Amino acid sequence: TREDYGEILESLRLEREDVRSRKEEAEDEGDMEGYVNHASLEAIYQSGIRSYNQAMRRMDQYSANRERILLEKQLTSAAQSLMISWQSLVAQQEYLGNMDGLCLAQYEDALRQMQAGLATGDAVDAAYRRWTEVRASLTSLEDSRRIIYQKLCLLLGLESGGSVSLQKIPPADPGRVGMLNLEEDTRKAINNNTAVVNARHTSAKDTPAIKNKRIKTAELEEKVKIQMAQLYEETLQAQLSYEAAAAGLAGAEISWADSQARYSMGMLGRTEFLQKETEYINKRTAFVSADLNLFQALQRYEWAVDGIIEETQE
Numbered sequence: 001t002r003e004d005y006g007e008i009l010e011s012l013r014l015e016r017e018d019v020r021s022r023k024e025e026a027e028d029e030g031d032m033e034g035y036v037n038h039a040s041l042e043a044i045y046q047s048g049i050r051s052y053n054q055a056m057r058r059m060d061q062y063s064a065n066r067e068r069i070l071l072e073k074q075l076t077s078a079a080q081s082l083m084i085s086w087q088s089l090v091a092q093q094e095y096l097g098n099m100d101g102l103c104l105a106q107y108e109d110a111l112r113q114m115q116a117g118l119a120t121g122d123a124v125d126a127a128y129r130r131w132t133e134v135r136a137s138l139t140s141l142e143d144s145r146r147i148i149y150q151k152l153c154l155l156l157g158l159e160s161g162g163s164v165s166l167q168k169i170p171p172a173d174p175g176r177v178g179m180l181n182l183e184e185d186t187r188k189a190i191n192n193n194t195a196v197v198n199a200r201h202t203s204a205k206d207t208p209a210i211k212n213k214r215i216k217t218a219e220l221e222e223k224v225k226i227q228m229a230q231l232y233e234e235t236l237q238a239q240l241s242y243e244a245a246a247a248g249l250a251g252a253e254i255s256w257a258d259s260q261a262r263y264s265m266g267m268l269g270r271t272e273f274l275q276k277e278t279e280y281i282n283k284r285t286a287f288v289s290a291d292l293n294l295f296q297a298l299q300r301y302e303w304a305v306d307g308i309i310e311e312t313q314e
Helices: 002-029 032-060 063-117 121-156 172-181 182-192 193-198 205-264 270-305
Strands: none
Touching: 002 032, 063 121, 121 172, 121 193, 172 193, 172 205, 172 270, 182 193, 182 205, 205 270
16 A cells, blocks of 8 residues: 555656646746646645655554554564474474483493393383384474474474575573563563553553443553562573583583593493483483573563564463
């Protein structure tokens, strides 16, 4: 519509310039009747130009674009949530891929030990079940990952056949947590929240309606305050989990490097070495998960400040 108005406006301006030129020619030639006619047409075109300018200015105002802006925010937030879900599945798949190799190695190790009389059939069966469970989980994860990928492509208007390559989400920035200001952010969240804004602008003509409007607005504002406090607390908890996971990974990396060195020198048995590798992979996966959770917590909090609060948080 705005493009249509722009084309009409340009046409009116060209017509105005044409009649203005004709008006000036009529004036130079002393043709008063022609002058009056062209002056009248110029005024009509000028009035039309003014009307279309005003209409286009109204289109540029926030009130005229509020629904579109809100939809854009909602779609962007939804796309980010799907991307985080996809990244979480990728991390789980990577973890299970590592565990698949480890569980297979442990199963083969158990078989050899049973043949040497050092392990029972129950131990072998347990190792085999762990391996098959991991492989089944890998298949299920691949299906879930494909579904999330297709949903994300659909939301973004992209081909969902696999031609689009999704990159990794950047690491979370723990320093952003210290920059959050709950009081100030809550005030912004209230002023940006659609439900609150709509309640504030609801028409109320008599005393009961005005009172109901005030009560409803206050309730919605209080609801946003509670939601913001919850999101803030979740972000702090996510930061603590991140720090704990980072510390755990740092210690695991030292232990894993030591285990690799001892195994290469024959000072560590294969079974114990595989167990050490499992412990390291668990710590590394825990950190990846904590990093992604912190990233998501920050996203949810910042979207809430911008007026978008996920339904799961309400």
